[in-house]
Amino acid sequence: MEQVKDTQISEHPLSACTVSVSPHVKSRESTAKIMWTVNACLLPPLLLSVFIFGFQTLIITLVSVLSCVIAEAVSQKLLHRPITLKDGSAVVTGLLLAYIIPPGVPYWMPILGAVFTIYITKHLFGGLGFNIFNPALIGRAFLVATFPVAMTSAWIMPMNDFSIFKYMQPGIDAVSTATPLYVLKHYGLAALIDKYGAVSTMYKDFFLGVRPGCIGEVSNLLLLLGGLVLIFKKYISWHIPVSVIATIGVLTWIFGGEGYFNGDPILAVLTGGVFLGAIFMATDYVTSPTQKNAQLAFGFGVGAITVLIRLKGGYPEGVCYAILLMNTLTPALDSWFQPKRFAPAKGAIK
């Protein structure tokens, strides 16, 4: 107490004190903290991809992230908005975009997807918080429409010899292979077992992530761990991931096999980016509803559309378009499912 005695109030610069509307204390959470935590939770799957698909996956991801960051800054500059790179949201989009493209695409490809989605999907719609669609998924949809061959065939068989620079040497092209769902859709379960081993082996490999697929979608284990961290930190709730995964599992079990109740629900949820989509994309705050029961409905919709596309549509995966389609329903879900008001006055709306 002695050392503050000379700080008499008359000398204290009250002009340094701020005045504002209550509350005067705020939680320690921030948009940037949420985004950077999501980024951190997304890193382990990338590390696995570097080991099984090669070092070029890291370069593709860096190109995607850097493109998104630069596109964000340029978009904001062009639209005369404050530049907000520190909030980490462009990095999230960059990571997620890279995670849903195959590991064997040329390095320039994510640049196009990033520029398109950040400028058109995000900033022309009003910037962070105002986009209708998940930016990363629109980036992928744009690339699939523009480069259909590369986006559906540049798969790589997982390596187990740590020769991570193999596909970066000149003259060695990625050995094109097919994703499990592609094999299943076009050649059937027998062909799948022929290629990946017994069903129990597939469960294990596909859960750990040892299978061809997009850069960040393969390791369900690591995605699940990241999701648990986000749920533990209360950044996301379980409602959307659980309803997406459960719906895909149940509907595939009912309709996905010979006759009814004969499909393989486990295989269905372990493949085709279900975990990545359910945990990291369908839960995007901006493009998903806020009420818990609306989130359950949203997740059910994503799951149902995914199964519909897989069983009746042209694509083997379906999660990407299922989420994008449900994004369009988010404003409606938000208005259908309102919070329960505390004893509203008689005659007040709802």
Place this chain on the structure above:
Amino acid sequence: MSTSLLTFAKGGVHPPESKEITEQLAIEKMPLPEEFEIPLLQHFGAPCQPLVKKKDRVEEGDLIGQVTGGLGANVHASVTGTITDIGTSIGPVSLNVPSVTISRDLEAPDKTYAPSDWKSLSPQELLSKIKDAGIVGIGGAGFPAHVKLAPPPGTKVDKLILNGAECEPYLTTDHRVMLEKPEEVIVGAQILLRVLGISEGHIGVEANKSDAIDVLRKTVETQKLDGAKISIDALQVKYPQGSEKQLIESVTGRKVPGGGLPFDVGVIVQNIGTTKAVYDAVVLNKPLYEKVITISGRGISRPANLQVRVGTRIRDIVQYLGGTKPDLAKIVMGGPMMGFAVSTLDIPVTKTVSGVLFLTKEEIDDQPHGPCIRCGWCVEACPMGLSPNEIGLYVEAGLAADTAPFGVFDCFECGSCAFVCPAKRPLVQFIRLAKQKAKR
């Protein structure tokens, strides 16, 4: 034990309590400064008419301002001395409220009050004593107590709830009063029950004040209650537990409808400090001109629970407590969730001030706000089931006039939404704007 704690169903937040700064400090009587500045309007309502003029001599406890009409409460002289000015002060409601300045007679001794028998008085006599003493709800809003205690004829009230939740961070005045003056609180409760003609009383206290809960329970067991049934209800620590509607829900399960008042569900709520003031008014015949306030925050040299008189300037309090610290960044009258930030120390303490906080940069958050990311945390936090995010977007888009369907008039500005908002959006400010523009 924790499973039996009462609470409200929807929303609520857990701001850092910061009560450890002052909760162990006994109530300390602040020496009287030389000058007092007493506002004639200390709450929403009509200002009092001054009964004194410049150079008049007044005695401690003299009536100096009288209610002439409408909602209001009498104002009394806090000290013996001479009126030196009748001017204006910065008040809690508006910037310029009429006020009386008293220069204290340095020789005059403190007035003493002896207990009197109250049990022979009728409810009507008790009520007029409460009215004459100028008692208002001293927990915050300052609603005149005599009005609250006289519900319109035909309403059936069966429960009295004393609000000892003190859910605002930092504040520890109700805590200290319950701990140090439990008998007076319980007698005050008995008086209130007698006025209302009922026997069931509850004192709701957040579980972080377990010592006060124990002391009150012991007092209720040993004190003669004359048929009154007073229970001490432990409440879950969750902001805004002390909000009237939430407290009533926690204690009784009843919900006061929008636009309604507690007596609509048969309940009357009074704050702990108010109850103590009722004791003073009825038993000691002492008007309300003295109260306990918490001076806290990491920006004041010596935090304290101070017994001060109405009209004491914050500047005098700061001087008495050894000045402020160099990293002081914000001064708040009241709690950090609902209090007013002030820009000067030349503000007098009124009946409704529960504390003055001196907050440093580390304690406040002055980050600029960003766009709404639709996380929905505010919707989850809102105890009234509103969607502050939507209201904020409407106000930003210039559509504040269209926000009535969102229930803006149900909002009591507890600040839970703005507290949790990760984009640091000034949601309370948006809602205040919405209330001004929206049509009821």
